[in-house]
Amino acid sequence: MSSHLKIDDVQDAIENGARTKNEIAEVVGKSPSNTNRKLKAWVENEDVRLDRHWNHGDGGGYVYTIPAEDEIDDAEDLPILGSRNYDWDRFVPDAEDVPVYRQAERELDEIEAVLEARDATGQLPRFQISGPTGCGKTTLAEYLAADRGAPMITIQCNYALRGAELLGTPQIVGGDVMWVDGPLTRALLASREREVLVLIDEVTRATARSKGTLFPALDHRAEVKIKPRGNELISGVAEDMITVATMNEGQDYETEALDAAEERRLGLKWELPYLGQHSPDLEAELVATKTPMPSTDARVLVDAANVVRDAAEDESEPAITRGVPTPAVISWAQTAYAFADRGLNDPVGRAMQSAVVKPVYDEVAGDVAGKIHSALKRADHEPDLGPEEVTA
Template sequence: MKYVPTHKRVVRGKRIHETVEERHSKLELEKRTPELSIERVEAEFLVPTIEIFVETEQVRRLKDRVKLWIKVGYPPHIVGPTGCGKTTLAMQVARELGRPTVWINGDEQMTTTDLIGGYSEMEAESVRDRFVHNVMLAKDRTKFTWVDNPLTLACKYGYTLVYNEFSRAKPEANNVLLSVLEENILELPTMFGDERYIKVHPDFTAIFTSNSIEYAGVHKPQDALLDRMVDIYMDYYDFDTEVKIVQAHTGMPLQEAKKVVKAVRILREKLPEPHKPGTRAEIMICQGLNAMDGYSKEDLEQIYMDILATKIGEPKELLKKGGLIREILSETYGDA
């Protein structure tokens, strides 16, 4: 006997079980969730992307030192001359930690609010209710919206904070870091009640970078804060490392890259600390030369002057530095 349904069956609700395809898609998404989270956070806070990172033995040793102190539990403070690669090193270490990175740049005008956040808007709400025809209930409420800034986000969720140009901020702006690094507590001075204190997430990491104290616009951080960090002093990379970095960023042929690096390094030895050109200057020179369709001796001198004759106070200094550059180019390039 065969059963023939007379009514179309209606299925209500949703399926309890997943198909094999749905299960595989879900597992794939779970694998990518940390990566997607990192991309979302870093895009929101405009974290610089390190497209090119050249790793030689010297770079690897520096990177391993930074990672060592992070593992021990002390924030590394990378100190060195401008243009030597401090920020690139810090960002590469942050990337390899595998957690979202938030970024902040120190400057003269920075305040504690720039680090922790503050109230960004006020919302006013009014209620008028005539629940009895001759009685009106009136209620006004004002609500303030708090917005977290990089330090608070990093402390709450275990992100990596890269504080670039740390020593350019005034010491009083950084006082809030004392309790974070010592007691693992972040205090939000303008908050109230139990929201005033945040327990620092165990995965929280901070990496600081600063120019040497000889540079203009640099403030000496308070000793109490420096005692809670590990200073890693970084100098310019060696000749071979700089050549590889320049080639990676510009595609300059090896022999030409060597000439540029050699010329800049000679000039570096003849100038006082704040005026020494860094690896960044070598990259800029190569980019300028690459952009020209061939160049004469005068063009070569002009490119070098444009990049290296910076931080000049008066015309007399420009003439002196120009003569020094021409002398070095003659030594490096010959009469060609």
């Protein structure tokens, strides 16, 4: 018999009453750390689900659940997980964990201006942020929520997302079947009590079946009906539900087009470039704050990344379809420092392969590596990553 933890064992544990990672680990006879790693992977694959339950102290308020699909048509009398006694403060991003957002084109100032004037203008706080992966769209939303002390609720759009999942579903929790509210229901409930930020991530990946549930909640009515619970009406406060809809753009992304009515419901729109394309010095400063690399050396990496970013936007170079995300530039700087500290030859070039080319690019790895190498050779100076220089 295999000693590896299996999803069937975890599902059986949940059906038999286990709720937290520690309880599951005890039932399956594995260490909490090993169980936690497996659970994270299964949550990402949607084999199990992680929900917050404020009346359950063990495990930091989190419980693991699995779908109870057989109960979906008869959910009106099911108990609700946590009885909807949500502690909204625990949904607010920790300001210490959210990086300071560096604006590309005053987009944050403009969003805050709309928010501050909404009582006078009657304008609903609905915002769209488009741009390539890794340009800071999610960071903008997190920073805005943390800065305003607003709970942040994320709706992750994808082709498998069903409208029912936005509202809630029956789940097996600790061996019992309970109703677990979905993110849209929670957002509406939160808006009754305070300002809430709803991140609609990758909205252009949402299909018609999920948009049919989502978009009616974004107008002045701010309400939904939960059919499996006897058409239970959930109403919110439209003015206090700040929505930030993000979308990735570029020929490398498969997306669903938004029609004119959907665009209007999503509100005002900003198109963000990579920070380094708009302000190389700002991105270099950001890299320097996240790594031991000085901003002058970080600027060399940013300039090299910009060569690839520009190529991704150039229709005459169809091989390269995506730019270098800012997190990849940060990882490049961190890795280059580590390689240099170890005394490895060509730390910047080695790190470029490990942190940028191989994780982000595949069939065009050679093209990307060639452009970056050429850019590094053209740089005014080569980054000096010796420990004395870096820590000075």
